[in-house]
Amino acid sequence: RARADGHGVFRMFEADMDRKLRERRALEKDLRSALANGELFLHYQPQANVSGQIVGFEALLRWSHKQRGMIPPAEFIPLAEESGLIVPIGEWVLREACREAASWPNTIHIAVNLSPVQFRQGDLPGIVHSILLQSALDPTRLELEITESVLFDDLSRASSILRRLKSLGVKIALDDFGTGYSSLSYLQSFPFDKIKIDKSFVWMLQQNPQSAAIIRAIVGLGRDLSMHIVAEGVETIDQLSFLTKEGCSALQGYLIGRPYPIELYAKEVGKRAPTSSVASRRADGNS
Ligand code: C2E
Numbered sequence: 365r366a367r368a369d370g371h372g373v374f375r376m377f378e379a380d381m382d383r384k385l386r387e388r389r390a391l392e393k394d395l396r397s398a399l400a401n402g403e404l405f406l407h408y409q410p411q412a413n414v415s416g417q418i419v420g421f422e423a424l425l426r427w428s429h430k431q432r433g434m435i436p437p438a439e440f441i442p443l444a445e446e447s448g449l450i451v452p453i454g455e456w457v458l459r460e461a462c463r464e465a466a467s468w469p470n471t472i473h474i475a476v477n478l479s480p481v482q483f484r485q486g487d488l489p490g491i492v493h494s495i496l497l498q499s500a501l502d503p504t505r506l507e508l509e510i511t512e513s514v515l516f517d518d519l520s521r522a523s524s525i526l527r528r529l530k531s532l533g534v535k536i537a538l539d540d541f542g543t544g545y546s547s548l549s550y551l552q553s554f555p556f557d558k559i560k561i562d563k564s565f566v567w568m569l570q571q572n573p574q575s576a577a578i579i580r581a582i583v584g585l586g587r588d589l590s591m592h593i594v595a596e597g598v599e600t601i602d603q604l605s606f607l608t609k610e611g612c613s614a615l616q617g618y619l620i621g622r623p624y625p626i627e628l629y630a631k632e633v634g635k636r637a638p639t640s641s642v643a644s645r646r647a648d649g650n651s
């Protein structure tokens with residue numbers, strides 16, 4: 365039983381820390397083999413223009429752990445970053461997403477998230493270049509999403525890498541905009557193609573009039589800097605109509621579509637859906 369003088373409480377706290385640390389280590393060890401074991405895969409979340417047409421998909425990494433089931437990215441991405449595993453995993457994500465997108469109509473782009481660690485280690489522009497060649501994907505259809513933290517590390521190094529990436533023809537998007545520290549100053553350090561308004565602002569729209577003002581300001585800023593504005597986390601019709609009225613050029617969120625295996629978006633990407641071929645032939649009435 366814990367003693368009332370605080371030592372016991374501290375010991376319990378220590379034991380808890382110990383357990384958490386051991387769990388992290390175990391999970392990290394499993395992540396090390398997850399790629400080779402085929403436990404990692406991608407979901408694709410659609411992005412629509414203001415007319416409701418699908419213009420792109422964001423690739424989102426998923427981990428189906430053999431024993432523990434699905435582990436959310438918020439849990440395993442930080443682990444992958446701390447251990448450096450995000451470098452080979454991130455390369456796999458890029459290769460897989462580009463290979464997949466190469467088979468879609470060329471009006472549909474693919475967005476891939478990059479970790480700051482991928483900017484610190486290895487030759488990111490070289491890797492992207494060789495993946496583009498291998499997949500034969502038109503570079504203008506690849507959009508790389510970064511967060512402010514990339515620029516936070518080492519601004520001159522990061523912007524030189526970004527410039528090399530841009531010279532390949534790919535697009536660069538600034539993700540989770542508005543959640544970092546000095547968003548505005550970063551906008552002049554690099555010509556981003558896109559700004560993604562963080563979902564927290566979209567979700568606050570109903571309750572909080574300030575978030576409407578913030579969104580308006582971001583859209584205005586984007587317009588003046590010739591950057592497209594995408595809103596993420598769009599879940600309701602009210603949010604959608606506000607965001608389109610204010611001038612967002614694209615929308616992403618559960619209202620448009622959830623992240624799913626690409627087969628579920630077979631119609632949008634011109635693929636045959638593996639399970640619905642009979643159903644669609646029936647619907648067409650030509651069987
Ligand atoms: P993100 O890049 O900002 O991706 C958007 C996240 O918001 C995704 O979460 C998506 O499922 C979620 N989302 C989109 N629309 C809605 C909505 O309407 N409602 C709600 N409740 N959620 C919505 P997810 O898939 O859990 O990913 C979380 C984060 O993990 C991503 O945030 C990204 O930072 C990171 N991540 C995911 N895949 C990768 C990857 O391949 N590489 C790296 N470096 N990071 C990744």
Ligand code: MG
Pocket residue numbers: 422477509539
């Ligand atoms: Mg993203």
Ligand code: MG
Pocket residue numbers: 539540560562563596
């Ligand atoms: Mg985001």
Ligand code: MG
Pocket residue numbers: 511539540
């Ligand atoms: Mg993010």
